[in-house]
Amino acid sequence: MSFSIQLFEKIKQYASPKEISWIEAKINGNLQTLQTAFVATPRFISKNPIQSTDIINDVCINEWPLDRLVRLYLLTLLNSTDKEAYTKTIDTLFETAENNEAVALISSLPFLVFPDYWMLRATDAVRSNNGLIFDAIAFQNPYPKQHFSELAWNQLVLKCIFNDKSIHRIQGLNERANQELANSISYLAHERWAAGRTIPAQAWRLVSRFMNDMILSDICTLFLSQNSNDNIAAALVCNETDFLAAKEELKKYFELYQSVQNEQITWQTLEA
Structure with missing residues (x-):
């Protein structure tokens, strides 16, 4: 048809x-x-x-x-x-x-x-x-x-993040995640934190496959945040990544670790 x-x-x-x-x-x-x-x-x-x-x-x-x-x-x-x-x-x-x-x-x-x-x-x-x-x-x-292109895709996603729009509504979000986008999210977070602001917790879902020492440092910052959504995002990233240091970091936060393992928290938790 x-x-x-x-x-x-x-x-x-x-x-x-x-x-x-x-x-x-x-x-x-x-x-x-x-x-x-x-x-x-x-x-x-x-x-x-x-x-x-x-x-x-x-x-x-x-x-x-x-x-x-x-x-x-x-x-x-x-x-x-x-x-x-x-x-x-x-x-x-x-x-x-x-x-x-x-x-x-x-x-x-x-x-x-x-x-x-x-x-x-x-x-x-x-x-x-x-x-x-x-x-x-x-x-x-x-x-x-x-x-x-990757550049045009990243611009679209970053504009959504910058304007606090619901990125989970973007089709292909996970499939088209990439290292440059993950790095850009980290840079944006540093700018926001320096100004006493934050980025939407959902944005961190795009860094899990592209973890490095710099991004792990950001995730550690999220664990210490007073915002529970940041804590949840940090736990989900550490659970998803293959970066061993991040998995070890998650184990320091037992309640979050248990919640992730039992699927009591997911990225959908942050979509409201």
């Missing part, structure tokens, strides 16, 4: 007969008709939230407003035979987009043909000061996991 068919089947579960009729009138339209329909969608389609655990093309659409799902569906109908015409149509949408249109476009990146072509649009979203646009690329979106 194609993505277009899957999307339309899901749309029909939430759209009214009037809304479905409007969508069906656009299905066989040319590029210009579909482009116009994309912009006009909120005039004819509600923003009722989708309540679904379905994953379509590795994208979770739960809590999407219906009009965003319809916009995605319209984009999947665009004829991509002529690359220049296809990309020009979508580029025009990007260049004229207001907030909700931009969010729909960024959320749709995993479905667009010629994925490498859209890299600049994706990395621009990471740099955006608009929280809605940034969240659209960072969360419920497999495009960064699948296509970002």
